[in-house]
Amino acid sequence: MKMFVCIKYVPDxxxxxxxxxxxxxxxxxxxxxxDINDADNYAVEESVLIKEANEGDITVLxxxxxxxxxxxxxxxxxxxxxxxxIEDERIAGYDPLMVAKVLGGAVKGQEFDLVLTGCMASDxxxxxxxxxxxEELGVNHVSMVKKVxxxxxxxxxxxxxxxxxxxxxxxxxxxxxxxxxxxxxxxRYAPIRGxxxxxxxxxxxxxxxxxxxxxxxxxxDASLVVLEQLYIPQVESSAEFIEGxxxxxxxxxxxxxxxGGLV
Amino acid sequence: xxxxxxxxxxxxxVLRDVSFEMMAVAPKLxxxxxxxxxxxxxxxxxxxxxxxxxxxxxxxxxxxxPLFKDFNADKYQKVLSALIDDLKPAVLMTGxxxxxxxxxxxxxxxxxxxxxxxxxxxxxxxxxxKATRQLYSGKANxxxxxxxxxxxxxxxxxxxxxxPDASAGGSxxxxxxxxxxxxxxxKFVGYVEAEVGDVDITQSEILVAxxxxxxxxxxxxxxxELAKAIKADIAGSRAATDAGWIPHDxxxxxxxxxxxxxxxxxxxxxxxxxHVAGMKGAKTVVAINKDPEAPIFAVxxxxxxxxxxxxxxxxxxxxxxxxx
Ligand SMILES: Cc1cc2nc3c(=O)[nH]c(=O)nc-3n(C[C@H](O)[C@H](O)[C@H](O)COP(=O)(O)OP(=O)(O)OC[C@H]3O[C@@H](n4cnc5c(N)ncnc54)[C@H](O)[C@@H]3O)c2cc1C
Numbered sequence: 001m002k003m004f005v006c007i008k009y010v011p012d013x014x015x016x017x018x019x020x021x022x023x024x025x026x027x028x029x030x031x032x033x034x035d036i037n038d039a040d041n042y043a044v045e046e047s048v049l050i051k052e053a054n055e056g057d058i059t060v061l062x063x064x065x066x067x068x069x070x071x072x073x074x075x076x077x078x079x080x081x082x083x084x085x086i087e088d089e090r091i092a093g094y095d096p097l098m099v100a101k102v103l104g105g106a107v108k109g110q111e112f113d114l115v116l117t118g119c120m121a122s123d124x125x126x127x128x129x130x131x132x133x134x135e136e137l138g139v140n141h142v143s144m145v146k147k148v149x150x151x152x153x154x155x156x157x158x159x160x161x162x163x164x165x166x167x168x169x170x171x172x173x174x175x176x177x178x179x180x181x182x183x184x185x186x187x188r189y190a191p192i193r194g195x196x197x198x199x200x201x202x203x204x205x206x207x208x209x210x211x212x213x214x215x216x217x218x219x220x221d222a223s224l225v226v227l228e229q230l231y232i233p234q235v236e237s238s239a240e241f242i243e244g245x246x247x248x249x250x251x252x253x254x255x256x257x258x259x260g261g262l263v
Numbered sequence: 264x265x266x267x268x269x270x271x272x273x274x275x276x277v278l279r280d281v282s283f284e285m286m287a288v289a290p291k292l293x294x295x296x297x298x299x300x301x302x303x304x305x306x307x308x309x310x311x312x313x314x315x316x317x318x319x320x321x322x323x324x325x326x327x328x329p330l331f332k333d334f335n336a337d338k339y340q341k342v343l344s345a346l347i348d349d350l351k352p353a354v355l356m357t358g359x360x361x362x363x364x365x366x367x368x369x370x371x372x373x374x375x376x377x378x379x380x381x382x383x384x385x386x387x388x389x390x391x392x393k394a395t396r397q398l399y400s401g402k403a404n405x406x407x408x409x410x411x412x413x414x415x416x417x418x419x420x421x422x423x424x425x426x427p428d429a430s431a432g433g434s435x436x437x438x439x440x441x442x443x444x445x446x447x448x449x450k451f452v453g454y455v456e457a458e459v460g461d462v463d464i465t466q467s468e469i470l471v472a473x474x475x476x477x478x479x480x481x482x483x484x485x486x487x488e489l490a491k492a493i494k495a496d497i498a499g500s501r502a503a504t505d506a507g508w509i510p511h512d513x514x515x516x517x518x519x520x521x522x523x524x525x526x527x528x529x530x531x532x533x534x535x536x537x538h539v540a541g542m543k544g545a546k547t548v549v550a551i552n553k554d555p556e557a558p559i560f561a562v563x564x565x566x567x568x569x570x571x572x573x574x575x576x577x578x579x580x581x582x583x584x585x586x587x
Contacts, residue, residue, distance in 0.1 A: 011399070014475070014533045015554045018402040027403060094405075097371055097378060119364075124398045124405075126380045127359070128368040135372035140449055141336070143365045157452065162274070162361040163421075163517050165457030168334065173448045183505035224377030228393065229406040235558065239550070239566040249567045250577035253549065256565060258585040262526045262547055263469065263493040 001056030001150070004115045005047045006103055006133070007040040007075060009068035010123040020230045025094075027230060036071045039118025043180040045187040046148065047116050048079035054150055056113075057081050061106055063091060063099060069203060076198035077190035088207040090215040095223040096128035103129070104136030105213035106206070112175055114156075119144045119179040130179035140172040143179040265414070266301045267293050268352035270343070271316050271323075272362050273304070274334065275454070278312055281358030283426030285419055286319040288385060289356060290427075295387040298353050305342055307332040310435075317433030328440040333451040336365040338442055343370055345441035347414055354392070359418035371416050378416040379407045383423050400533055401558040421517070422540045460512030462496050469495035470524045472515055472542070475502035476531015476552065476571055483508060485572070486530070489579040492586070498522065500532045516541035530571045534559025551575070 011032035019028045036044070047058045060075045060083035062068060072083045084106060092098040107115065115137070117130035127143075134141030146167060147159035153174075160168040161181050190198075208215045216222060242249045242256075257263045267289045271282040282302075289300040302316045302323045309327045316323045326342055343366070347355065357363035359381045371378035382394035392409045394417060409415050464470060471490045477483070490497050499509030501516055515522055516538040527545035531552065532538060539562055542548070550563035551571045560566050567574055 013399040013402055014557075017556060018399045020403065027399065096380070097368070100368070100372065122400075125396070127364040128378065128380045130368075131365065132368035132372050135369035141365075141369065143336075144361055159455065160361065160365070161518055163279075164520070165511070165514070165518055166274075167455040167457075168361075169452035169455060170335075171450045171452055182501065183511075186507070224375075224410050224412055225379060226408040226410065227405060228408045230398075230403050231406075232402065233397075233404045235556070235561050237560045237563065237566065239560055239563040241566045241568065246569050246573035247577045249569060250574045251581050253565060253567060253574075254578055254581035254585055257493075257526070257549075257582065260547075263495075263582065263586065 001050055001054045001114060002112045003047050003050065003056055003058045004061055004107055004112055005040075005043050005058055005075070005080065006061045006115065006117040006129070007044060007071065008037045008062065008118070008121050009034050009064040009071050010037045010121055013123070018232065020232060024229050025227050034067065036074070037118050037121050037123075039120055039122070039180055039182050041118075041187050042182050042184050043116040043118050044075045044078060044080065045185045046180055047114070048188075049185060050114065050148070050150065051079060054153070059084065061103055062086070063093070063102060072203055073195075073198045074190055076201045076203070077194035078188060079194065082202040082204070084204045084206055086206055086208075086211065088215070090208060090219045092218060092220045092223040094124070094227040095225055096126040097132050098218045098223050100129050100132035100136050101218050102208070102213060103133050106211050107137060114175065115177040117177065117179050119181045127179075130177055134177035137175075137177065139175045139177060141177040141179070142170055142172055144181045145178045146181050146184050148178060148184075264296060264298050265351045265353040266299045267296070267354040267356065268301050268303055268346070268350065270303050270305070270355070270357040271312070272358050272360060273306060273312055274362075278315055279358065279360065279421075280426065281360055281419070281421040282316065283319070284421065284424050285356055285358065286321070287424045287427045288419060292354065292385050292387055296353060296392075301352070303346070305331050305339060313435045317435050318429040319427065320430035320432045323433060323435045325435060325437050326440050327437060328442070330440065330442055330445055334362060335446065335449060335451055336369070337446055337449045340366045340370050340373065341442050342440070344373060346438075347374055347376075352414055354415045354417060356417045356419055359420045363418040367416055367418050374414070376414050376416050377409050377412050378418075379409070380418045381420050382417050383420050385417070397536070401536065402556055420536065422536070458512050460510050462513065464496055464498050464513050464515070464522050465520050467496040467498075467522065467524050469493055469526045470498045470515075470522060470545070471495045471528045471530070472498040472500065472532060473503050473509065473530050474500035474532030475506070477503060477508060480506075480508045482572070485575050489575055489582070492579050492582045495526075495528070500535075500538050529559055529563075530575065532559055533557050534562065
């Protein structure tokens, strides 16, 4: 199995305050902590599981800054074989169709059986890149995959997760792009030996020119959409905020629940 | 100007809510664009569903053929590709659902058309179509403007608006299927139903739900004790079920269950829309989260901004005391 796995370095904004920069189209990320996108972490694990069961070879692809090398090394420590990090300011990163074109350009011309991506990036929530990438490559895809079986090396049986936890089972011919949903496996911790070995694996840094991709096809002019404005929405909460020290809050809440007949 | 073509989504013989919700969104956009709303159904034996869509006062186009008995992303893409050429719609809109996301990106690439995914509101002004969408855990909104194109592609988020009341004046028209034979490279095999567990949380009166904020499963006893004190069942966000702390059948949200308890206590849950979609039917919502900006507070009735590990032990103790 020749595989590519596409991963993204994303900020964890679940506990962070988000502020828009004066340019109005970017956010101040100086205080965010970054790591691998949740779903991509599962995609890496799935590629390594497939490699362990079927033999194979995994190339990591990521578009991102130098700081993301730590994340890429971690994926190699878990069993991926080499990596290409694409860094180029000309890419219209807000448009997943442009991102897919860049990833497609990085894969094209090489043989592969599987490309794995996460089904959604937790920063911009498009759920678009993987399926668009399949079309760029002219191959099949299955999105939101919660279980994969490789059949006789020519086909995959993939279980797609639908609303309500129902699964749609499909069989598609290889090569195929799978967009992986969280919970498909249990991502491992990188073994110490793997971490050491990862330092010796190849991590190539490339820009669009190195990959033979025409910047005019993936930049803001090429994108058919414009990121016009970012703003912080007013959160309208009609909640009663209970104040005080933690103990006081707990006591107040307990009496509200009991007096209100809620418990 | 072409029409606003809305793909009505259905599964296992039933129209999905998003199909009706788009009947609230599309007419407003149609007014602004000076266009008409046309619904589209792709499937097999669609007469009944077509009538249901027509009840929204729109023309319903139907591609009805046994080849579409089961959903197949590639078949949908082929039909929509042909219909874009034939009908030249100004907008093609689908739900931002497991179906929509499975073919719209590929269709956009194939047709070289712009796509905005997961739109939560739409506006057409000064000749420009704009779609608003969320990012960064729902803490920022982005306004995406489409550059002029023959057809704008959109996936619209489910559960964002209320479905309108039905009106009169709809009609149904059958179209020839552009797909003449089955595909060999992608086959639908079947459905697998979600697992069933020991407790059916859709029937629970009180739910205590935890998310990633639980940090590790060794913190679970704290939650179990609270649940025991108030005879609640325990549920979780996807982060909590993915981590294996909470059984999968107790996941609340779009890909889990929709619950409607009397009381829902959310702890260490940020309130992603996929989660909120599953718990907004709760009568009273208590949210405990250390992030004052957490979106969960927007749907809470009682809110505590604090570390759950500092609040919960005392809460349990006090509840035990008050309830005797
Ligand atoms: C197709 C699809 C379907 C999905 N379906 C679902 C679904 O059905 N249900 C679902 O829940 N999600 C679903 N998700 C995932 C969803 O997008 C979120 O990732 C998920 O809900 C986040 O879970 P969380 O709130 O527990 O974690 P996070 O978003 O990481 O939030 C953790 C929260 O805990 C708080 N916290 C941390 N420590 C503490 C502490 N000590 N005390 C108090 N608060 C603390 C933080 O401030 C933060 O707000 C789906 C995603 C996709 C792509």
